[in-house]
Amino acid sequence: MNRQPLTIEVALGARSYPVWIGRGLLAEADRWRATLRGRHALVVSNTTVAPLYLQRVAAGLDGLAWSSWLLDDGETHKTYANAGRVLEALAALGATRDACVIALGGGVVGDLAGFAAACWMRGIDFMQMPTTLLAMVDSSVGGKTGVNLPAGKNLVGAFHQPRAVVADLDTLATLPPREYRAGLAEVVKGAAIGDPAFFAWLEEHADALVARDEAALAEAIARKVAFKAAVVARDETEQGERALLNFGHSFSHALETAGGYTALLHGEAVAVGMHLAARLSERLRMGTAADTTRLVRLLERLGLPTAIPVGMQAERLLELMRLDKKNTAGTLRLILWRGIGRAEIVADVPAPQVLAVLAENAR
Known part of the structure; x- marks a missing residue:
């Protein structure tokens, strides 16, 4: 397969963004690092994905003030309470309005991280790094973010488009x-x-x-x-x-x-x-x-x-x-x-x- 990634543009005028699809993209920091506008970054991931791929992303964040926040794996953890914990992590980081939240994981991580990014200081950048097939083909594209309530799925949320989507096909090798x-x-x-x-x-x-x-x-x-x-x-x-x-x-x-x-x-x-x-x-x-x-x-x-x-x-x-x-x-x-x-x-x-x-x- 050609190592050059395929780029698909989500055309939204000034808020347009690329979806990169290919192998080895998490390690290609020169590509996605250029979309970060500030000096603060928070990587949101989960306890399954982070041990596998967080270091690849971390290598591309050298020189920035960054930290990570992990949730447990599974849809049951896509909650309003956990969104609040992401916001607290942004506060602890001292994230300013040009900060970026990086969602490293599947749809739960992407939805939760994107929702927190939409709320922090009324909206900061976020980037999708989907590691599941479902997230690559659906939830990472389009800007729907949100959390679940006991009454129903995704009842709390916001439209908040990412700066970029980095779909590294190598991550699918570890997908059950x-x-x-x-x-x-x-x-x-x-x-x-x-x-x-x-x-x-x-x-x-x-x-x-x-x-x-x-x-x-x-x-x-x-x-x-x-x-x-x-x-x-x-x-x-x-x-x-x-x-x-x-x-x-x-x-x-x-x-x-x-x-x-x-x-x-x-x-x-x-x-x-x-x-x-x-x-x-x-x-x-x-x-x-x-x-x-x-x-x-x-x-x-x-x-x-x-x-x-x-x-x-x-x-x-x-x-x-x-x-x-x-x-x-x-x-x-x-x-x-x-x-x-x-x-x-x-x-x-x-x-x-x-x-x-x-x-x-x-x-």
Whole structure:
């Protein structure tokens, strides 16, 4: 594979930024160090990732006043309290308004660090250094930051774009198989909502992706990032088109919350949520059974779950879905589809229809 990284630009005018995708990028400090504007940096990571990669980043921070702050690994730690602890770490560092928070880890680290950066002195720079496939293809791009509450996922947050995204493919070598498969769900989602040709490509290359074939993986990441970057450039704060990126997420966030953020990884919940959204689309006479079958078959070939976990009650899931941020005036507003590549926002979805789909797919 070519060692020269691929660069995808997220075009937001004066706030545009690059997404660099390649190998060995964490150690290429000359590239990402140039985006740091001040003399203070706080590296936020977790206890799994930091022993593997923090030293590579630290080598590039020589000469700066910097420190690190680590949280335990897992979605349960993406809390308002931990965001407060990151802010305290910034205070201890003496971080000024030109400081930068560097998020070294997966989606939990990126969301939490970005939210803290959005809050410190009403917003300072941050940089994404995603180390999971899911974070590389989704959460590190687009500026959504936030934390979870017991009532629901990502209910507290802010739009805050990074200065750069450094996606070092070498970090995927240490990614556990389950985490890797979870990232593939977000790749499928991008194709499912707006790129039928990419969906067909994924079907053709599913076995190579499962085997972590380097060329197939690099192409899948690049195509998904380019797709999301284009959507974000057109609709940064989710006033319209960007909401389509939440295909299946009303279901998946409810599943994650019902499972205490431990039963399913985010990507696994997205896989189940996409299946449920496709089934609901069928029920509402939008999508077809044939397209649902293609989606389920691809997800299962990639080793992803498609069924609601045992013990989750349909009524409870519907209750949690009512808290989703996309809803308006107490009505259910969901992202559904008319088939592969044709997602759309659907307002006033009848709750009994949603409940029926949940009940039919619960075990």
